[in-house]
Amino acid sequence: MKPPDDLFATTRWTLVRAAGKADGSALAELCSAYWIPVYSYVRRRSRSKEDAEDLTQGFFAQLLERGDIAGLRRENGKFRAFLLAAVKHHLANDHDRRRALKRGGGIEPFPLDWQEADSRFQLADESGLPPDACYDRSWATTLLARVLVSLAAEVADPRRFAGLRPYLTVDRDEISYAEAAAALGMEAGAVRVAVHRLRKRYRSLLREEVARTLADPAQVEEELSALMAAFG
């Protein structure tokens, strides 16, 4: 086992799971990163915004309190699948729900920005997807947002990042560098190199982030395909 001061290692879902009973801080960190997909799922299945907020908060409070991750084995070692199964179970179990509402009512496991969550939900809700697909899309969006934030943090010049960022979604052979070159005041060749580097770094960070939610880093490609399928 790696020393706990290795942040990347401690947040890895692998280690959360390896502990059998979740290591509180690692689980909390993963949950705080991916609570919005849970909220959007709950929101789709509950009557009101307030209900969804209570249920989401209760769910995380209970999950973190118990640290019960026994169900993970059934979910192929994917944190995404585990969290969805757990929240489904939570919603299905009336008794648990009420108890959690009572017990978790006063506890905030981590600060949740309901405003942002609901605005994102409102945006997402328009596509009229079933809750599961909604969850997966929200998950992918959350994950990508995290990756972009990390990526932006690595580029010293925010303007440069903003100028180069759009290239992350374009096929390589469709890229034209001229406009960005003009906008950024760089030569086309320099833009080409910069874009190439950014894309590489982006892929790297994306895989890292996906790996964090998996028990086995080898499942990264599989998980990426699964996330892409959510938009299929």
Add this chain to the structure above:
Amino acid sequence: MTPESDDTGMAHPDFSSPLGGLSPADLLRQGAAEDTIPDGGRLAFDPPSLEELAKDFPHLEILGLIGQGGMGAVYRVRQRQLDRVVALKILPPALGESPSFADRFAREAKALAKLAHPGIVTLHEFGRSGSYYFILMEHVDGVNLRQLLQQGRISPREALAIVPQVCDALQFAHDHGIVHRDIKPENLLIDRRGRVKVADFGLAKLAATDADHPSGPAPADPLHTVAGQVMGTPQYMAPEQIDNPTEVDHRADIYALGVVLYQMLTGELPDQRLERPSRKVKIDVRLDEIVLQALEKNPELRFQQASAMKTRVEEAGVTPRRSKRIAALGRWGIPVQVLGLLLFLGGLAGMLRDSNDLPWRVAIRLETKAEPPPQLDDRLAAVTRQHGPHASLSRSGDSREWQVLVEHADEFTARAEIQRLEHALSEKFGDILQVKETATFPPTSFSRLFRITPGLVLAGALTGLAGALLGMGLPPANRGALAGKIGLIALVLSFLLPSALAISFPASNAWTFVTLMCLALGFGVAGSRTKEGRWALFGVWLRLFMWSASIVSTMPNLRTPPGSGHYPVQIVTR
């Protein structure tokens, strides 16, 4: 097409706000794309032509391009002054864009220059010439392991010749605090004499350091072999190196060498679910253990030193044939023991069988009352011959006791004859001799087969013992550990039975003994892949061997006619 005009991003506008207007689907698709990686090399580095290069290196005669890759390009060149052929490696210019690169390059190269080892490609010179950082190094006239692998699978013997040399080189470098970080077949050069030289020491680190400074200039892409995995070659990278590329120690090299060994032995890269090489190809099972230990995910469980791996590989290399033969013979362990058991039981059955082939034997023993007269033997013999057609006469060495023995298949005939003899003898010699005792030996227990049955029993026990020893050569497994233990316990108990130590079979608790032996044998066979089971079997056969040996040793006494020990002098024989 420019990204601004890309309308696929508008397909799901609802999700786009946290992503700054980018389409998550496209982000994922581009992020997952692997095929764009090779363009990194093309984009950043096009090896210069020989003429171009000649301008920057006037003191070198550029002979040809040997190879190129993400780490740069290698040329075969001649140093004009020394008239020596060396290899010139030029690093991609993109690498040098980082302002700190020159310093780090110099530092790294100095460390590498200290690595003077026959198994490591020697660094002659380094520096910057024109637009290129370059390394001038020993030229190895041969092939790299990748080329060998592509030509066909390397034999296990060749693999076992290559790996220790790499271990030596790695150990040397590790002792100098240098980790290779990118051990792979391309970097293992084999010259025409079969000597292995490790190339590109430390270059991976040189590339990696750039990536550690994300705030500085962007990472040196050409050295990134795969997106998201800073340098190194993913198939050969230890898990901890993938997770945390900058924090690896020398054990990452051991892992990579494990992958190379696996590939040499099986021709394939190890899968996620690691299959033992011996399942794929016929090799010494000890190699499995070496490969699996080198490929341990946890560095703590791997060989801690390259030298340790070398030792194990060499051990496996020295005696692969013998141990293979022993392992092959080991499969005969159980059949041989079954044969032994059949022989043993056959012998035992023959020994215990009641038989009518043996005569009834009735004896009368006489002793002198007074000083025996001369020629008493002859007179006794005459009487015996006259009255006892089935009788024999013998006497003790001191001429004080005689035995008349009648042997006949029919008990009545034998008894009648001995009565006639007794009558005749007492009539004629009543004043000299008196009857000491009479004895009857029924034809029980031992058949004529008796002569060979103890041999059979002994041969059976020996065969079983040999089988048990053969079985020890098989590689152990975990299957049947409980059975093996039960067998061993039964064996120990059988030794603890006091009367079981007695030779005679109808001991009071003989059946307990027999039961324990059967238990030890049965469970020993069930657990024959474990140490305990093997020892149980070995013990059983040893015990049976001891018993049958003692039977054979007492055989001469049992085989001779009754009382002959006491009456050694034969006067009349049948």
